[in-house]
Amino acid sequence: MHHLPDPERAKPCILVVDDDETIAWAIAGRLGPDFRVVGETDPARAVERARDEQADVILCDIDMPGMSGDDVAFAISQDPATAGIPFLYLTGLVSPDEVPEFEGVFGEHRTLSKESPTELLREAVGDALGLPRD
Structure with a gap:
Protein backbone atom coordinates (compact mmCIF):
# COMPACT_ATOMS: atom_id res chain seq x y z
CA MET A 1 0.00 0.00 0.00
CA HIS A 2 1.25 3.48 -0.84
CA HIS A 3 1.75 6.00 1.91
CA LEU A 4 -0.28 9.17 1.68
CA PRO A 5 1.65 12.44 1.75
CA ASP A 6 1.96 14.08 5.14
CA PRO A 7 -0.29 17.18 5.12
CA GLU A 8 2.02 18.87 7.64
CA ARG A 9 4.89 18.63 5.14
CA ALA A 10 2.78 20.49 2.56
CA LYS A 11 2.65 23.60 4.76
CA PRO A 12 5.31 26.30 4.46
CA CYS A 13 8.15 25.48 6.87
CA ILE A 14 9.33 28.18 9.26
CA LEU A 15 12.67 27.45 10.91
CA VAL A 16 13.11 29.27 14.22
CA VAL A 17 16.75 29.50 15.33
CA ASP A 18 16.91 30.52 18.98
CA ASP A 19 18.88 29.28 21.96
CA ASP A 20 15.58 29.20 23.92
CA GLU A 21 13.46 26.23 22.79
CA THR A 22 10.29 27.82 24.16
CA ILE A 23 10.55 30.57 21.54
CA ALA A 24 9.95 28.07 18.72
CA TRP A 25 6.94 26.69 20.59
CA ALA A 26 5.59 30.20 21.11
CA ILE A 27 6.08 31.07 17.43
CA ALA A 28 4.36 27.83 16.40
CA GLY A 29 1.39 28.76 18.57
CA ARG A 30 1.26 32.29 17.17
CA LEU A 31 1.53 31.27 13.51
CA GLY A 32 -1.19 28.72 13.99
CA PRO A 33 -2.14 25.86 11.75
CA ASP A 34 -1.08 27.53 8.49
CA PHE A 35 2.64 26.83 8.92
CA ARG A 36 4.92 24.01 10.00
CA VAL A 37 7.27 25.52 12.58
CA VAL A 38 10.47 23.74 13.54
CA GLY A 39 13.01 24.94 16.07
CA GLU A 40 16.78 24.72 16.31
CA THR A 41 18.53 25.72 19.54
CA ASP A 42 22.06 25.21 18.22
CA PRO A 43 22.84 28.05 15.79
CA ALA A 44 25.79 26.08 14.38
CA ARG A 45 23.28 23.54 13.03
CA ALA A 46 21.02 26.14 11.37
CA VAL A 47 22.23 25.57 7.80
CA GLU A 48 21.94 21.79 8.10
CA ARG A 49 18.49 22.06 9.68
CA ALA A 50 17.30 24.54 7.03
CA ARG A 51 18.42 22.09 4.34
CA ASP A 52 16.93 19.01 6.05
CA GLU A 53 13.58 20.64 6.77
CA GLN A 54 13.43 22.45 3.41
CA ALA A 55 12.72 25.69 5.26
CA ASP A 56 10.75 28.36 3.43
CA VAL A 57 11.55 31.15 5.92
CA ILE A 58 14.09 31.44 8.73
CA LEU A 59 13.40 33.46 11.88
CA CYS A 60 16.64 33.87 13.79
CA ASP A 61 17.52 35.36 17.14
CA GLU A 98 11.75 50.44 18.61
CA VAL A 99 11.99 48.19 15.54
CA PRO A 100 11.62 51.03 12.97
CA GLU A 101 14.55 52.87 14.60
CA PHE A 102 16.76 49.83 14.04
CA GLU A 103 15.87 49.24 10.39
CA GLY A 104 19.13 48.33 8.66
CA VAL A 105 21.15 48.21 11.89
CA PHE A 106 21.14 44.42 11.85
CA GLY A 107 21.88 44.21 8.13
CA GLU A 108 19.57 43.89 5.17
CA HIS A 109 17.24 41.45 6.90
CA ARG A 110 13.92 42.55 8.33
CA THR A 111 13.91 42.69 12.12
CA LEU A 112 10.98 41.78 14.32
CA SER A 113 10.69 42.02 18.08
CA LYS A 114 9.83 38.80 19.88
CA GLU A 115 7.09 40.90 21.47
CA SER A 116 5.58 41.88 18.09
CA PRO A 117 1.85 41.35 17.81
CA THR A 118 0.89 38.02 16.25
CA GLU A 119 -0.69 39.82 13.29
CA LEU A 120 2.62 41.56 12.50
CA LEU A 121 4.54 38.28 12.82
CA ARG A 122 2.12 36.51 10.46
CA GLU A 123 2.29 39.44 8.05
CA ALA A 124 6.11 39.41 8.01
CA VAL A 125 6.23 35.65 7.37
CA GLY A 126 3.58 35.99 4.66
CA ASP A 127 5.53 38.83 3.01
CA ALA A 128 8.72 36.73 3.10
CA LEU A 129 6.82 33.90 1.42
CA GLY A 130 5.31 36.25 -1.16
CA LEU A 131 1.76 35.52 0.01
CA PRO A 132 -0.94 38.07 -0.78
CA ARG A 133 -2.24 40.07 2.16
CA ASP A 134 -5.88 39.60 3.12
Whole structure:
Protein backbone atom coordinates (compact mmCIF):
# COMPACT_ATOMS: atom_id res chain seq x y z
CA MET A 1 0.00 0.00 0.00
CA HIS A 2 1.25 3.48 -0.84
CA HIS A 3 1.75 6.00 1.91
CA LEU A 4 -0.28 9.17 1.68
CA PRO A 5 1.65 12.44 1.75
CA ASP A 6 1.96 14.08 5.14
CA PRO A 7 -0.29 17.18 5.12
CA GLU A 8 2.02 18.87 7.64
CA ARG A 9 4.89 18.63 5.14
CA ALA A 10 2.78 20.49 2.56
CA LYS A 11 2.65 23.60 4.76
CA PRO A 12 5.31 26.30 4.46
CA CYS A 13 8.15 25.48 6.87
CA ILE A 14 9.33 28.18 9.26
CA LEU A 15 12.67 27.45 10.91
CA VAL A 16 13.11 29.27 14.22
CA VAL A 17 16.75 29.50 15.33
CA ASP A 18 16.91 30.52 18.98
CA ASP A 19 18.88 29.28 21.96
CA ASP A 20 15.58 29.20 23.92
CA GLU A 21 13.46 26.23 22.79
CA THR A 22 10.29 27.82 24.16
CA ILE A 23 10.55 30.57 21.54
CA ALA A 24 9.95 28.07 18.72
CA TRP A 25 6.94 26.69 20.59
CA ALA A 26 5.59 30.20 21.11
CA ILE A 27 6.08 31.07 17.43
CA ALA A 28 4.36 27.83 16.40
CA GLY A 29 1.39 28.76 18.57
CA ARG A 30 1.26 32.29 17.17
CA LEU A 31 1.53 31.27 13.51
CA GLY A 32 -1.19 28.72 13.99
CA PRO A 33 -2.14 25.86 11.75
CA ASP A 34 -1.08 27.53 8.49
CA PHE A 35 2.64 26.83 8.92
CA ARG A 36 4.92 24.01 10.00
CA VAL A 37 7.27 25.52 12.58
CA VAL A 38 10.47 23.74 13.54
CA GLY A 39 13.01 24.94 16.07
CA GLU A 40 16.78 24.72 16.31
CA THR A 41 18.53 25.72 19.54
CA ASP A 42 22.06 25.21 18.22
CA PRO A 43 22.84 28.05 15.79
CA ALA A 44 25.79 26.08 14.38
CA ARG A 45 23.28 23.54 13.03
CA ALA A 46 21.02 26.14 11.37
CA VAL A 47 22.23 25.57 7.80
CA GLU A 48 21.94 21.79 8.10
CA ARG A 49 18.49 22.06 9.68
CA ALA A 50 17.30 24.54 7.03
CA ARG A 51 18.42 22.09 4.34
CA ASP A 52 16.93 19.01 6.05
CA GLU A 53 13.58 20.64 6.77
CA GLN A 54 13.43 22.45 3.41
CA ALA A 55 12.72 25.69 5.26
CA ASP A 56 10.75 28.36 3.43
CA VAL A 57 11.55 31.15 5.92
CA ILE A 58 14.09 31.44 8.73
CA LEU A 59 13.40 33.46 11.88
CA CYS A 60 16.64 33.87 13.79
CA ASP A 61 17.52 35.36 17.14
CA ILE A 62 20.34 37.92 17.10
CA ASP A 63 21.93 37.42 20.51
CA MET A 64 22.86 33.76 21.07
CA PRO A 65 25.80 32.12 22.82
CA GLY A 66 28.52 30.79 20.54
CA MET A 67 27.18 32.15 17.27
CA SER A 68 25.33 35.40 16.64
CA GLY A 69 22.39 35.87 14.31
CA ASP A 70 24.75 37.67 11.92
CA ASP A 71 26.97 34.57 11.85
CA VAL A 72 23.94 32.39 11.11
CA ALA A 73 22.78 34.75 8.34
CA PHE A 74 26.24 34.63 6.77
CA ALA A 75 26.41 30.81 6.96
CA ILE A 76 22.93 30.52 5.42
CA SER A 77 23.96 32.87 2.59
CA GLN A 78 27.08 30.83 1.81
CA ASP A 79 25.33 27.51 1.20
CA PRO A 80 23.72 27.29 -2.26
CA ALA A 81 20.93 25.10 -0.84
CA THR A 82 19.90 27.73 1.73
CA ALA A 83 21.07 31.06 0.28
CA GLY A 84 17.68 31.87 -1.24
CA ILE A 85 15.65 31.29 1.92
CA PRO A 86 14.13 34.51 3.27
CA PHE A 87 15.83 35.38 6.56
CA LEU A 88 14.29 37.54 9.28
CA TYR A 89 15.74 38.50 12.64
CA LEU A 90 13.56 37.84 15.66
CA THR A 91 14.97 39.57 18.71
CA GLY A 92 14.24 40.45 22.28
CA LEU A 93 16.80 43.28 22.09
CA VAL A 94 14.19 45.79 20.95
CA SER A 95 10.52 46.39 21.63
CA PRO A 96 8.00 46.46 18.76
CA ASP A 97 7.96 50.27 18.96
CA GLU A 98 11.75 50.44 18.61
CA VAL A 99 11.99 48.19 15.54
CA PRO A 100 11.62 51.03 12.97
CA GLU A 101 14.55 52.87 14.60
CA PHE A 102 16.76 49.83 14.04
CA GLU A 103 15.87 49.24 10.39
CA GLY A 104 19.13 48.33 8.66
CA VAL A 105 21.15 48.21 11.89
CA PHE A 106 21.14 44.42 11.85
CA GLY A 107 21.88 44.21 8.13
CA GLU A 108 19.57 43.89 5.17
CA HIS A 109 17.24 41.45 6.90
CA ARG A 110 13.92 42.55 8.33
CA THR A 111 13.91 42.69 12.12
CA LEU A 112 10.98 41.78 14.32
CA SER A 113 10.69 42.02 18.08
CA LYS A 114 9.83 38.80 19.88
CA GLU A 115 7.09 40.90 21.47
CA SER A 116 5.58 41.88 18.09
CA PRO A 117 1.85 41.35 17.81
CA THR A 118 0.89 38.02 16.25
CA GLU A 119 -0.69 39.82 13.29
CA LEU A 120 2.62 41.56 12.50
CA LEU A 121 4.54 38.28 12.82
CA ARG A 122 2.12 36.51 10.46
CA GLU A 123 2.29 39.44 8.05
CA ALA A 124 6.11 39.41 8.01
CA VAL A 125 6.23 35.65 7.37
CA GLY A 126 3.58 35.99 4.66
CA ASP A 127 5.53 38.83 3.01
CA ALA A 128 8.72 36.73 3.10
CA LEU A 129 6.82 33.90 1.42
CA GLY A 130 5.31 36.25 -1.16
CA LEU A 131 1.76 35.52 0.01
CA PRO A 132 -0.94 38.07 -0.78
CA ARG A 133 -2.24 40.07 2.16
CA ASP A 134 -5.88 39.60 3.12
